[in-house]
Amino acid sequence: MAKEPAMKLIDLKKDIGKKQIIKGLTFEINPGEVFGFLGPNGAGKTTTIRMMVGLMKISEGDVLIKGSSIKSDYKNAIQHVGAIVENPEMYPFMSGWKNLLHYARMMPGITEERIKEVVSLVGLEKAIHEKAGRYSLGMRQRLGIAQALLHRPSVLILDEPTNGLDPHGIREIRQYIRTLAEKENVAVIVSSHLLSEIEMMCDRIGIIKNGELVAIETVKALTKTEEDRIHIEAVPLDRANELLRQTLQLEPTMEGENIKLTAKREEIPSIVKCLVEGQVDVFGVQVQRSTLEDKFLDVIGENAIE
Amino acid sequence: MSNFFRLVFNEQVKLYARKSTWIMFGILAAIILGVAIFGKTVGNFDEDQYGDDWRQQLEQENAEIAEGSSEEEVANHWGIEENNYYLDNDIKPLEYDAWQFVVDNAMLSSLLSLFTIIVAAGIIAHEFRWGTVKLLLIRPVARTKILFAKYTSVLLFALTSLVFLLVFSWITGAIFFGINGANPLLVIQSQNDYTQIAAWAEMGRSYGLRLVNLVMMATFAFMISSIFRNSGLAIGFAIFLMMAGNSIIGFFMEYDWAKYILFANTNLEQYYRGTPLIEGMSLSFSIGVLIVYYIIFMVLSWLFFTKRDVAGH
Numbered sequence: 001m002a003k004e005p006a007m008k009l010i011d012l013k014k015d016i017g018k019k020q021i022i023k024g025l026t027f028e029i030n031p032g033e034v035f036g037f038l039g040p041n042g043a044g045k046t047t048t049i050r051m052m053v054g055l056m057k058i059s060e061g062d063v064l065i066k067g068s069s070i071k072s073d074y075k076n077a078i079q080h081v082g083a084i085v086e087n088p089e090m091y092p093f094m095s096g097w098k099n100l101l102h103y104a105r106m107m108p109g110i111t112e113e114r115i116k117e118v119v120s121l122v123g124l125e126k127a128i129h130e131k132a133g134r135y136s137l138g139m140r141q142r143l144g145i146a147q148a149l150l151h152r153p154s155v156l157i158l159d160e161p162t163n164g165l166d167p168h169g170i171r172e173i174r175q176y177i178r179t180l181a182e183k184e185n186v187a188v189i190v191s192s193h194l195l196s197e198i199e200m201m202c203d204r205i206g207i208i209k210n211g212e213l214v215a216i217e218t219v220k221a222l223t224k225t226e227e228d229r230i231h232i233e234a235v236p237l238d239r240a241n242e243l244l245r246q247t248l249q250l251e252p253t254m255e256g257e258n259i260k261l262t263a264k265r266e267e268i269p270s271i272v273k274c275l276v277e278g279q280v281d282v283f284g285v286q287v288q289r290s291t292l293e294d295k296f297l298d299v300i301g302e303n304a305i306e
Numbered sequence: 307m308s309n310f311f312r313l314v315f316n317e318q319v320k321l322y323a324r325k326s327t328w329i330m331f332g333i334l335a336a337i338i339l340g341v342a343i344f345g346k347t348v349g350n351f352d353e354d355q356y357g358d359d360w361r362q363q364l365e366q367e368n369a370e371i372a373e374g375s376s377e378e379e380v381a382n383h384w385g386i387e388e389n390n391y392y393l394d395n396d397i398k399p400l401e402y403d404a405w406q407f408v409v410d411n412a413m414l415s416s417l418l419s420l421f422t423i424i425v426a427a428g429i430i431a432h433e434f435r436w437g438t439v440k441l442l443l444i445r446p447v448a449r450t451k452i453l454f455a456k457y458t459s460v461l462l463f464a465l466t467s468l469v470f471l472l473v474f475s476w477i478t479g480a481i482f483f484g485i486n487g488a489n490p491l492l493v494i495q496s497q498n499d500y501t502q503i504a505a506w507a508e509m510g511r512s513y514g515l516r517l518v519n520l521v522m523m524a525t526f527a528f529m530i531s532s533i534f535r536n537s538g539l540a541i542g543f544a545i546f547l548m549m550a551g552n553s554i555i556g557f558f559m560e561y562d563w564a565k566y567i568l569f570a571n572t573n574l575e576q577y578y579r580g581t582p583l584i585e586g587m588s589l590s591f592s593i594g595v596l597i598v599y600y601i602i603f604m605v606l607s608w609l610f611f612t613k614r615d616v617a618g619h
Contacts, residue, residue: 050615050616050617053444054443054444055440055443055444055615055616056615056616056617057613057615074446074448075446075447075448076446078444078445078446079446081444083444084441085440085441085444086437086440087437089436089437089438089440089441090438090441091320091323091436091438092436093323093324093325094319094320094323098319098323102316102319102320103441103445105312105313105315105316106312106313106316106442106445106446106447107445107446108446144441147441
């Protein structure tokens with residue numbers, strides 16, 4: 001039997017009034033995968049997430065969670081999902097523990113042991129009996145993740161999960177998300193508007209812009225060993241070309257005032273050194289961005305909300 | 307069913323975890339105590355002490371009232387009518403006691419209406435204001451079930467506060483004024499006459515009838531809360547209508563359809579004491595109108611809660 005995707009979006013659309021704000025999203029997320037949902041603010045990330053969990057009606061298309069449609073088989077679909085939508089808002093007048101108990105009562109078969117387990121997983125043991133209203137944003141984020149994990153979901157949806165966390169907290173969450181995906185085979189969907197953040201924890205990234213998916217890329221393809229395209233402005237060009245070919249066995253091409261070549265990032269200092277020692281004047285070195293970053297910055301660049 | 311019970315339990319936990327709920331009970335207790343202290347000291351609730359010569363005392367009272375009043379006034383004076391009822395039926399007036407105090411405190415049920423409106427208005431709107439609605443609605447529970455758990459919780463609050471009002475009034479009344487037996491016969495005004503009724507029956511009747519108004523206004527506030535997701539609006543609207551209800555009827559009195567206005571029908575007391583507000587109205591007519599309004603309120607609450615998107619702020 002082929003591996004069933006944990007979540008499947010089929011030509012998902014959302015109209016609000018006459019305007020279509022989500023214009024047909026189709027992609028799958030597999031068990032054990034961390035999927036980054038990336039896009040500028042206003043691109044439709046949260047709207048898509050709201051449709052995934054049934055908070056908003058789907059205008060067209062469908063979302064299947066472990067094969068069950070969120071539209072027609074809501075209960076079966078949603079029971080596999082744990083989520084934070086936007087900010088992790090809790091009842092401020094109740095303790096973290098009582099907040100968790102409240103959600104535990106809404107789902108079958110959650111024991112007190114499980115709640116304790118989840119609390120220690122997110123590292124909230126010390127503050128769990130304090131009122132949630134006194135929590136910092138980082139603590140609320142942890143409590144939010146705790147409530148999403150109570151029922152051991154197969155799909156975990158986290159909307160901007162590192163929002164408000166300090167660098168230490170961000171690293172913890174990141175490691176924790178990786179562990180969940182790798183050890184418990186959970187499919188994790190993480191939304192963010194920051195590429196740098198998502199690059200570090202995701203296996204695949206989908207970029208959304210104005211309600212459309214503009215790219216889906218595997219993160220492994222852009223690890224740091226990948227070669228960058230480098231432009232060097234140097235005088236005299238011929239000599240630079242010769243030096244690079246002979247000393248460093250590179251294959252540069254000449255283009256106007258520039259030399260173009262591909263090399264690993266860590267080779268750049270030795271290239272510059274070689275040129276300088278060979279009496280070539282270097283006026284500039286430019287490293288071109290990787291393809292995903294290109295795409296993402298194109299999207300971010302024209303951050304116009306339609 | 308146990309599932310539904312747990313949802314109602316959740317709502318009750320959230321309700322009583324908030325200070326404002328306890329403040330409401332505190333206010334209620336303070337007012338009951340205040341009324342009792344006022345009655346004992348300034349108000350002279352228990353000034354009439356009737357001995358074996360109670361017939362003479364009543365005659366005396368009537369004479370005192372008659373003095374300085376015109377004949378017409380005397381004929382319609384409630385005090386004289388009441389005293390005459392005692393004399394005609396040979397009933398010795400009872401001293402003011404806990405039972406009488408409880409019956410008199412039925413007027414405080416309008417305060418209960420106010421509190422229940424506040425609770426009903428907040429129970430949906432607050433979830434939206436706090437943002438917790440998003441976490442509440444992504445559980446394997448149908449929205450309809452959550453809505454009815456919330457509504458049940460409102461009714462449970464109304465019932466709890468009513469029981470609190472009754473019990474606290476009785477205890478306070480017992481301490482301040484004493485008790486005349488387990489179920490004494492009270493004399494009350496009914497239609498244009500007086501009648502004798504058992505304390506339990508009178509309590510059940512007057513509180514029960516006021517409960518109708520309370521439930522209708524709470525359901526109305528619940529509906530506004532569901533439609534606009536704003537507790538301030540729901541509280542304001544419901545209280546305004548509760549206060550302005552009589553003026554609204556007065557304003558439209560001359561029209562035929564005035565009797566279909568909700569507020570013309572919420573006070574079922576009108577069929578027991580005095581005459582109906584508008585001619586042609588009867589108890590069964592009012593009950594019919596109330597049921598229609600109730601269904602409309604519930605259906606609108608349900609439609610807006612279950613069918614509408616939970617969008618951003």
